[in-house]
Amino acid sequence: MFESAEIGHAIDKETYDAEVPTLREALLEAQYELQQQKRFPVIILINGIEGAGKGETIKLLNEWMDPRLIEVRTFDQQTDEELARPPAWRYWRMLPAKGRMGIFFGNWYSQMLQGRVNGDFKDPVLDQAINQSERFEKMLCDEGALIFKFWFHLSKKQMKARLKALADDPLHSWRISPLDWQQSETYDKFVKYGERVLRRTSRDYAPWHVIEGVDAHYRSLTVGKILLEGLQNALTRSSLHPDKVNAAPLPTQAVDQMNLLDSLDLTLRLDKDDYEEQLITEQARFSGLMRDKRMRRHALVAAFEGNDAAGKGGAIRRVAAALDPRQYNIVPIAAPTEDERAQPYLWRFWRQLPAKGKFTIFDRSWYGRVLVERIEGFCPPADWLRAYSEINDFEEQISQSGIIVVKFWLAIDKQTQLERFQAREEIPFKRFKITEDDWRNRDKWDAYRGAVGDMVDRTSTEISPWTLVEANDKRWARVKVLRTINRALEEAFEKSDKKAKKHKH
């Protein structure tokens, strides 16, 4: 894999000096075109052997191009705000917006390689990390991002010579690498695991470019040309991501017309006394669980979806009422803002994730993609079709970091909805809750039923199951929501306890 990067590539100064001016102009032009189009972001990953010219190349790119449109991101020590959230959060928050370039130095690849070389974990964990990166990059590309991955390479001999030269240069002495590159063994391991990583993450949508790092002219010209070609190519593409869908279309309903939602018993109800007793019991239990010291290693995310007027707001208020307002944060999801539209779809949810010990309630959620966006045609089928697996990835990632995810679909029947709409129109302070949109959505009742069925089938996982809530009776729904949350917390705590016990033995 690194063979061609150890053969002594070199470009003489004359050729270099002759080629650079044209290259620079073309790069600048491409960069301004990128900014004008604002159609996609460019992400440049810089990895490789110590001393192979990573830092120099970043510096050069900033000189050649307009640095005002480039963001250089380094990921050293995690801050405490980052440590309190899933590992990928720090990358999500640093993504460049459409029209801009982000150079990621010390990215997810450096992290997994350092960990493996250091012996912090073995191959299975490395492979998990590789797999996650692959999915992350695939998602970014599907969202339109243009990714360049550069691996700067040196042979062991070349590296040793280079490190010696750098050690004498005061401009470089301040750099700290977490790995001890003076050791032969470090190089060997790095190259070995590096090959594994490159092999498995070099994909059509985001291939690796291995660059021999010895000769600065060769290195710079090669990187510049790869960038230019990739940029020009992407800028003239008419469409950002594949619109065509290879899979057969999802049937809007089953051949026997049966739907998952039919299986719900919407007559379930609680009388007032039972409700008040059970509500208070579950609220107290919830309050206790949230103050449990095991909660410090977890966080809670609840996503509320449901038919219009199904009572999401009321259920959320009963959940919130159990807590001190400092423990939770409610995020109402409406149309994305300009800043949010300039980022991948899931970005707005990533940035709202709770820190350890905290609770975020999403009033509507990332499932909008496969509900309203699917039904209203706000995004092409290719986008919402891939959303199912992107969402599963997202929930898996955040679960792994200790976030407990609960998801509710509050279901009512069509008649109940009608009655509630009419009632809302009559109560002054509820008039705001009912709009033309609500009436229009109602006409799409069946389309929503189909979409909900698909959504639950494809995203109800062991890690994060859907809970369908019979909500014709608001009391029943509220108690069921709280009880579900409580069970999820208890299960998570039990699992942690078991793990802790296992470690003790």
Added chain:
Amino acid sequence: MFESAEIGHAIDKETYDAEVPTLREALLEAQYELQQQKRFPVIILINGIEGAGKGETIKLLNEWMDPRLIEVRTFDQQTDEELARPPAWRYWRMLPAKGRMGIFFGNWYSQMLQGRVNGDFKDPVLDQAINQSERFEKMLCDEGALIFKFWFHLSKKQMKARLKALADDPLHSWRISPLDWQQSETYDKFVKYGERVLRRTSRDYAPWHVIEGVDAHYRSLTVGKILLEGLQNALTRSSLHPDKVNAAPLPTQAVDQMNLLDSLDLTLRLDKDDYEEQLITEQARFSGLMRDKRMRRHALVAAFEGNDAAGKGGAIRRVAAALDPRQYNIVPIAAPTEDERAQPYLWRFWRQLPAKGKFTIFDRSWYGRVLVERIEGFCPPADWLRAYSEINDFEEQISQSGIIVVKFWLAIDKQTQLERFQAREEIPFKRFKITEDDWRNRDKWDAYRGAVGDMVDRTSTEISPWTLVEANDKRWARVKVLRTINRALEEAFEKSDKKAKKHKH
């Protein structure tokens, strides 16, 4: 100041139960109206004596109103990301957007009171903090924010009784107050300094409301009614902030037609050899200063303003070229995004402030308010007139936290601009740089001259002086910019050294 809040205010349950439903409905209606209008944010500050019902009130407000439109913010321990930035950064980043409500618990008042009661500092520092808060709130109100400040009060006797009751309540045992309220002395001091703070920060635009905290019915009803009245009042105001300007208008030019910019000698230039030598010298000096270990206690902010085509971009690139791209961040300022428009004017700059040791370059800056916005009439005179002092406050605050601020106006004459515009239109990769807007701005040349004069007169301060850069010769300009930055860094380091020395003796 607290007399009326120790007289045993109370409301019987019957009255309370009778009044609450109407109050809640009206509050909800006001809240939805607020969301619909999206004209201003609501900020609610909660302060006062321990045990006087602060937490309970926040909880109640979340129950009475729609919690999805409320953000409860607590400010406990600073995170390391907050510690690396000016103290007010943590409040700026948590401001609610227009149409939303933010409840700030543990806000700037708690911080200053705790510090003073603990004896961390004396009255002069307290007064500085008071003064800063005043200016901050004034700015927020001028930007349209509606601020409520509640002080929950108890007499000492009442507090002791209350703390005893709370100690027995398991739901409250987890609360930690950084002050030891069991001590009589704590109460006395808190009330003493509290009075000082309330007296000096109760202003027409954001008065304090002192609420007796003993009786929950009284407390809740009072807070609810104050909120409702304030909200209703603000929602029906036709204009958010005073449009009328009391001061006489600024003359567009001096009676003798002389302008500060006339005093510049635009013939200043460097020949190529001098330029190259001096540029390299200054870049090396700059690189060294940025790696100086004293830089760890500072950060650097450079704001670039100037005539169109004055060479801001080129100067910025020469500055950046001296550094490792990981040390700096360039922020181009264009029209604000939707998220930014939902916040006070300075918000977008606050959020880009560098952490300790880092450098942020603003390509155009917060001075847009008194330049383009003033001249194009993007904001009423009242807004840009107050901007001068808001900007001075902003720069003073960030300077105090160790940020070194340098500001450049790159000046060219009208003929030079014309030549550069024409040249740009001919070079392919520079065509992007010249737009219709540039030609239109050129017609307003004299208006800009006047505005620049006013800007420099009003915001060139000892803390953060303006540097006018003669930029007809790009070489001269670039070297002057770098040299100015270097001097600013050296001066700041010398000051730190002197301070350190003083402390030693």
